[in-house]
Amino acid sequence: MNTPISVAIHKFTSCDGCQLAFLNLGEQLLALVQRIHIAHFAEMGPINPHAKVDISFVEGSISTAEEIERIQTIRDNSRLLITIGACATSGGLQALRNLYDDGGWLSSVYASPQHIQSLALVKPVADLVRVDFELWGCPIDRAQLLYVINDLLLGVTPRERRDNLCVTCKGEQQVCHLVAHGQPCLGPVTRAGCGALCPRFGRGCYGCYGPAPSINSTALANRLQGLGLVPEQIARLFHGIHNNAEPFRQTGLTARQQDKTP
Ligand code: SF4
Ligand code: SF4
The missing domain is CATH 3.40.50.700 (NADH:ubiquinone oxidoreductase-like, 20kDa subunit)
Structure with a gap:
């Protein structure tokens, strides 16, 4: 045995x-x-x-x-x-x-x-x-x-999830909270793995699976600004659970810096 x-x-x-x-x-x-x-x-x-x-x-x-x-x-x-x-x-x-x-x-x-x-x-x-x-x-x-x-x-190397949450969310046929309702959502920059739990329950993703590879978090920060969020609100979104993971860390710091710029 x-x-x-x-x-x-x-x-x-x-x-x-x-x-x-x-x-x-x-x-x-x-x-x-x-x-x-x-x-x-x-x-x-x-x-x-x-x-x-x-x-x-x-x-x-x-x-x-x-x-x-x-x-x-x-x-x-x-x-x-x-x-x-x-x-x-x-x-x-x-x-x-x-x-x-x-x-x-x-x-x-x-x-x-x-x-x-x-x-x-x-x-x-x-x-x-x-x-x-x-x-x-x-x-x-x-x-x-x-x-x-x-x-x-089984002796197999586990496969890393590299797609972002939007891929899962669209697969679940969710109406996009960001596009349709103008709600903040970190799904475009967050690693998949939760099954789009928050979007399925009517709220934006808050990034608890961390940054997905090959993302543009600056573009999302700009989009959030377009929705009317002030820099401090954007900084707090990126400086949540994965505040120490790049590029979330840097995007949050950049937003906070804008807040201080006269
Ligand atoms: S609700 Fe969020 S995760 Fe779902 S498609 Fe829209 S931006 Fe992506
Ligand atoms: S706070 Fe840390 S230990 Fe607790 S659920 Fe989150 S990742 Fe896991």
């Missing part, structure tokens, strides 16, 4: 929402554990953070010196390392503090900031170690997660 593939799920600075995508697999998770061995997954039960495994899934951004050491150990112990979710792939919401280089956020949030020992900048995992595959989203989509695991079990 073949040895089952060993898997670890690790948490860094994050909200646990992407780990829940594993638990929310429900019956499919029960079928999966017949085919894989889960060596470490604190949220589910098994705890062995130093296990040497075939695949490590990593949730969360790197925010402390201890996390730098831990991610390097995990890299050494893993044949493949896959980041799951916005925090791990681009830094997540907590990277908003990277936009403020004066450290003023510390004293505005904490009564005793001298006790906080965070890194100066929040970092995505790929800034510290080699990453073999990235699953985007906030949280990740559990169907996508299952596809990736099944591909790896």
Whole structure:
């Protein structure tokens, strides 16, 4: 009998929402554990953070010196390392503090900031170690997660989603909120993967799957300005969940700069 593939799920600075995508697999998770061995997954039960495994899934951004050491150990112990979710792939919401280089956020949030020992900048995992595959989203989509695991079990390299959300949205025959209703929507620049959830429920996309490859976010910012949004509103749209991912980061900064130009 073949040895089952060993898997670890690790948490860094994050909200646990992407780990829940594993638990929310429900019956499919029960079928999966017949085919894989889960060596470490604190949220589910098994705890062995130093296990040497075939695949490590990593949730969360790197925010402390201890996390730098831990991610390097995990890299050494893993044949493949896959980041799951916005925090791990681009830094997540907590990277908003990277936009403020004066450290003023510390004293505005904490009564005793001298006790906080965070890194100066929040970092995505790929800034510290080699990453073999990235699953985007906030949280990740559990169907996508299952596809990736099944591909790896079959010995196939998982396919990266490279299309933007509009492709999915039009495939769902949605009336375009941007074109038909003049509502802000980040779909033209956002990576597909969520099944156009927000447009299907009557609102524009807010970019939680991060920037798609080969996009023109400046053109979308200009279009949003044409709809009547002021630069600060445009900056806030781009500086959402993937504020630290290029080109969202730069497009938001450019809009904010326009706001300051007399
Ligand atoms: S990507 Fe979103 S859902 Fe996943 S851990 Fe980060 S904040 Fe939570
Ligand atoms: S609603 Fe948004 S995602 Fe859908 S087609 Fe229009 S711009 Fe694209």
